[in-house]
Amino acid sequence: MAEGIRDKVAILGMGCTRFGERWEAYAEDLAAEAFVECLADAGIEKKEIEAAYIGTHIDEINVGKAAVPLGVALKLPYIPVTRTENYCATATEAFRAACYSVAAGVYDIVLALGVEKLKDTGYGGLPASVGMGVRQFMISANMTAPGMFAQLATAYSAKWGIPMEKIKDAMAHVSAKSHANGALNPKAHLRKAVTEEQIKAAPMIAYPLGLFDCCGVSDGAACALITTPAIAKDLKQNQNIVKVKALAVSVSSGEEAIGTSWDGAHFVTTRIAATKAYEEAGVKDPRKELSMCEVHDCFSITEMVTMEDLHISPKGGAYEDIMGGFYDLNGQVPCQVDGGLKCFGHPIGASGLRMIYAMYEQLLERVPEERKVKNPRLGLTHNLGGMPHQNVAAIAILGID
Amino acid sequence: MVGICSYGGYVPRYRLKRSAVYQAMGWMNPGNIAHARGEKAVANFDEDSLTMTVAAGRDALAGMDRSKVEGIYCASTTMPYKERLNAGIVGAALGLNDHIRAADFSGGLKAGTTALLSALDGVEAKRLNHIAVTASECRLGKPASPQELIFGDAAAAVIVGDQNVIAEFKGSYSITYDFADHYRGQSAKYDRQWEDRWIRDLGYDQFIPEVVNGLLNKYELKMADFAKVLYDCHYAAARKKLNQLMGIAPEADQNNLQAEIGHSGTAQPLVMLVNALEAAQPGDRLLLVSFGSGCDALYFEVTGNIKNKAHNKGISECLTHRAELDNYTKYLVWRNILPGDAGLRAEEDVWTRWSALWRSRKTVLGLWGTKCQKCGTVQIPPQAVCVNAACGAVGAMEDYRFADKIGRIASFTGDMLAASSNPPAIYGQIEFEGGGKMMFDFTDCDLAELATGMVVSMSFRRKYYDEKRDISGYFWKAVPMKEVQ
Known part of the structure; x- marks a missing residue:
């Protein structure tokens, strides 16, 4: 009988680059930067790594296909290196593969690395026509990510009868909170605090989402070295060990996009992945037990809806929690403690590992006082790859004993 | 006569x-x-x-x-x-x-x-x-x-x-x-x-x-x-x-x-x-x-x-x-008389793959989807495996035309980022009367007058023009019908 991943693997070390418009760097440079920090943190040598999983999303303007270019860039010594790709869940998938291969007892030390170089397109937003396939191209709407996620807001407003002005207020609070957190983080892409008034007055990108409702399009890399708890304890005798409590992924079945049961106002996949993750981690009441979380705030409305789908806020009740400061840095479950996708930035293939990095540094209490979460024990990360009607949700829960 | x-x-x-x-x-x-x-x-x-x-x-x-x-x-x-x-x-x-x-x-x-x-x-x-x-x-x-x-x-x-x-x-x-x-x-x-x-x-x-x-x-x-x-x-x-x-x-x-x-x-x-x-x-x-x-x-x-x-x-x-x-x-x-700049995003190549269009001709040109012969669920785009989870029949589909069905707006947006010569690009999910749901571009409408639940009919439109290869590509769009609310 399968037992799940809980407490079977530990994080030995992590690295994360400064995110941002890294005009000076290629993906290879970013990967090397995160890797160097990670090796130093783990206190091991490169030759001790037995396998690697490398995540990149957009190969066309990045490093090309396969894991080979990054294996070469890091001069990994003829070990198995595999590329993972699953939209914005790409890095969490690399992490999951690394965790499972250690848990399977096949390897002792495995690298998971996510990297993305987005700022070579020449225009804002994500690159156009991101590999939707020949068939879909012929019948797809002329859509972009903000437009697809914006529809969550129109559907959410219709579903719960909440006027758009109130939703705009909550979205503005979501973004203002992330800006405040990002401003404190030297590795974050956007480091300027903004007011809710500024947010609401910003130019419209895709109704009802304005400029500040959208996350940063960034370059960056993040990585982790995974090992067994026994090896971790042996190598890190004077510190807490961050263990993996749960890993859950749910992929759309087609029901949301093609069937007629979905209301367009929530993420079916996130709800399922969250339930499975809590079960695996032994979390009964996430609202009380989680110390903090990093969720997929590609757009402010995504975060708002996600807080309900993670079963933290009641369905239709995220507004009250958000406006009440529940997810603020000093709230009950601080969310986007490093600035989130919104301000830390969103290099697609690196984001999952960046979120885990944020939990890792909080759990080990390595962050300065002004952005510290109080008494952190259990952190959750959440990626949402794709579009609201067709996506992959990936959740990781990490904790210290 | x-x-x-x-x-x-x-x-x-x-x-x-x-x-x-x-x-x-x-x-x-x-x-x-x-x-x-x-x-x-x-x-x-x-x-x-x-x-x-x-x-x-x-x-x-x-x-x-x-x-x-x-x-x-x-x-x-x-x-x-x-x-x-x-x-x-x-x-x-x-x-x-x-x-x-x-x-x-x-x-x-x-x-x-x-x-x-x-x-x-x-x-x-x-x-x-x-x-x-x-x-x-x-x-x-x-x-x-x-x-x-x-x-x-x-x-x-x-x-x-x-x-x-x-x-x-x-x-x-x-x-x-x-x-x-x-x-x-x-x-x-x-x-x-x-x-x-x-x-x-x-x-x-x-x-x-x-x-x-x-x-x-x-x-x-x-x-x-x-x-x-x-x-x-x-x-x-x-x-x-x-x-x-x-x-x-x-x-x-x-x-x-x-x-x-x-x-x-x-x-x-x-x-x-x-x-x-x-x-x-x-x-x-x-x-x-x-x-x-x-x-x-x-x-x-x-x-x-x-x-x-x-x-x-x-x-x-x-x-x-x-x-x-x-x-x-x-x-x-x-009318492409004045070459307006729709931004670099608009310069990305569009490829018409004739062999794929031939394969999908009924869907692309006629807005045909499928209807499951086992459970009757209609679905678009055409599916090999029935989307009804309780059914899941494989290869039991018959053609079903959506072009003449009316639908309702389930969600919508007006997108200023998408490359368009008539921004914002308006699109959203349409739920068809009789079943079936899909994301469509909207046309012949103004963002300010849209609402969820509004009735739409479908219209055959030029989806793109590939200037490099002189190809007009077509598909269907939703047109909100104000007069039948």
Whole structure:
């Protein structure tokens, strides 16, 4: 009988680059930067790594296909290196593969690395026509990510009868909170605090989402070295060990996009992945037990809806929690403690590992006082790859004993 | 009895005031003030002669059994393809059978009536029945040219058959001359014309009476026998003179809609015919005359069936669905006369993969999805595995057409990031009556007037234009229907 991943693997070390418009760097440079920090943190040598999983999303303007270019860039010594790709869940998938291969007892030390170089397109937003396939191209709407996620807001407003002005207020609070957190983080892409008034007055990108409702399009890399708890304890005798409590992924079945049961106002996949993750981690009441979380705030409305789908806020009740400061840095479950996708930035293939990095540094209490979460024990990360009607949700829960 | 069994019309939503065009370009050609009255109908940025053909064809086919249609004849001088049968695309969009005759009629502006005559001949000879005849035009005049003001975009369609005929075909007379008043060469974008005076005095003044008299003599008729004379001549003064000369009473002179639509080329006589049929009474005789490289004159008699035919929008209902295009430069960008910058995102390559389009032709051109034969769930795009989780049947699908279904808006947005020549790009999820849901572009609407739950109908539109390879790609969009909330 399968037992799940809980407490079977530990994080030995992590690295994360400064995110941002890294005009000076290629993906290879970013990967090397995160890797160097990670090796130093783990206190091991490169030759001790037995396998690697490398995540990149957009190969066309990045490093090309396969894991080979990054294996070469890091001069990994003829070990198995595999590329993972699953939209914005790409890095969490690399992490999951690394965790499972250690848990399977096949390897002792495995690298998971996510990297993305987005700022070579020449225009804002994500690159156009991101590999939707020949068939879909012929019948797809002329859509972009903000437009697809914006529809969550129109559907959410219709579903719960909440006027758009109130939703705009909550979205503005979501973004203002992330800006405040990002401003404190030297590795974050956007480091300027903004007011809710500024947010609401910003130019419209895709109704009802304005400029500040959208996350940063960034370059960056993040990585982790995974090992067994026994090896971790042996190598890190004077510190807490961050263990993996749960890993859950749910992929759309087609029901949301093609069937007629979905209301367009929530993420079916996130709800399922969250339930499975809590079960695996032994979390009964996430609202009380989680110390903090990093969720997929590609757009402010995504975060708002996600807080309900993670079963933290009641369905239709995220507004009250958000406006009440529940997810603020000093709230009950601080969310986007490093600035989130919104301000830390969103290099697609690196984001999952960046979120885990944020939990890792909080759990080990390595962050300065002004952005510290109080008494952190259990952190959750959440990626949402794709579009609201067709996506992959990936959740990781990490904790210290 | 052979004749017209049904009709349909299409006038695009946008109208451009000719005074606005004159205000912008009159400095270059002040004499154009003579053409600056009224407005011209302007195709939306995602419309062309082909999509307007489909719209008019769908209107004409409303309430008819499409499986009975045995031919589709499409007239236009402005179709997107010189090689690739435009009527073939139209037939697929209309959901017609594959085993039918289809042809493009082009060359001169009388191609619309020639297509109609060919259909009438085919039915009369009992070789084919129920032939859809369409004419559609979207001609360009150079900025500051008289044609820019005179031309308008429109389409019309009639179904020719021998059952339930509403206007019986009684006879015709044709003349053909290589009279090059207007022409466009192989690669020309704009219409070019010779001197107005010559076109008026030698063209209209001689050819119209010549073909009309030919028909009257052939069938021993007098002008007074006709309730309406529908002839193509946009010169107001020449029209007055011709009416006098031929003895056409003011009430018999069918409005050419020059002030409302503009001259619609090959579609002009058919647009007038549809417009006349909308008001026709049983027993009315109609004389239809085209002009362009000669003339065709056709003579119809309206039957009692006109009283109980199915509802069609025709031309007059389209004329009431209008929005003013209050921006001349927007028109120039939409017609690719002014190369507006839609940003670097718009420069990404679009690839038409013909083998994939062939495989998906029913979905892309006809908006066909599938219906599960096991559980009855309808789904689009077509699925191999039934989306109903309780069913999950594999390979048990039959074709199901969504194009004629109405739907409701489940969610929507107006996107300023998406590359568009009519930003914001508006799109959202549509839930169809009877089941099925998909994300579609919206068109012919304004973001401010949208709401979830609003009813939409589907419209065949140009999805993209690949400038590098000269490919127009098509798919369906949702059009919010304000009047049926």
